[in-house]
Amino acid sequence: MTSSATLLDRRQLKLAGLVEHQLLRPLAERDQKRWLLVTKDIETTISGKGDPALQFPSFDADAVIGRFCKGWIVSITREPEGKADFKKLQAHDEAWVMNFRGPAEGWRLFGRFARKNLFVGLALWPRGDCVPWSVYQQRATAMISDWGGRWTNDPLRSNNYGDFLSDPWDDRDAK
């Protein structure tokens, strides 16, 4: 069941200061099927305009974002040890993580779906700063608090992946 009472849209998110990530190869409007909005700090980092030591921009990260934004296949898991493009954390109220295998050891973008095909990234952490699992959970809790401090609007809530993502997507746990 989907809750869609007061969902944020792109315009509202941009008015709140969030920005669309600029991919290494910018997308034509006609090719975009899904959207990623992030804070300006996160965009500074992943677009490579921040600390060069972080090794962004990265084809690894942008390929995940690119597949997502183009409406191509993305994978999802709920398993703590599962490997997929997205992880939905079961112990939290709509906490999602977009996984980047690179640069370096990998990065985790914590966020929520504002509505179908609209992912809002609010916290970016190196993979190594998200272990052990208790720390990973703390990052998710902090992201949810951040959302609550920014908006009174609910995130998209559902138990069905198809409510979050247009096809195609791959439920890695279904195998």
Added chain:
Amino acid sequence: MIDQIRLYDRQMTRSAFQSLFWVIFSARKRQEKLTKKALADKLGINKSFVTRAFDEPPNWQIDTISDISDALGVDLVIEARDRATGVIYTPSGERLPLITSSSLEHVQKIQTGSTAVTSTDGSTVVAA
């Protein structure tokens, strides 16, 4: 930076085939109860190859792409779109693109004075 763009382009090209075949496989699964094992059998390969192919964007050879297309019962239609002009290139030639009003201004800048603009089915067509 250039290397990252090149690597990104390669990864996205791999992903395009992976996503395409996933969509077709999903349709065949729905329509004909096709399984990964049955697809692997059609290809004469191990099922793990098919599973891996859908787990990570693979660097397939063109022959493999052709074989998978055949096994899934589809013909590939190859097109390339000029990043600057939107012109579509196909193995049999080129054609002008169907464009939206938002890209019309850009295309008009690069077209010559012989360009004519007509609308069909809600799309704006630019034709020389």
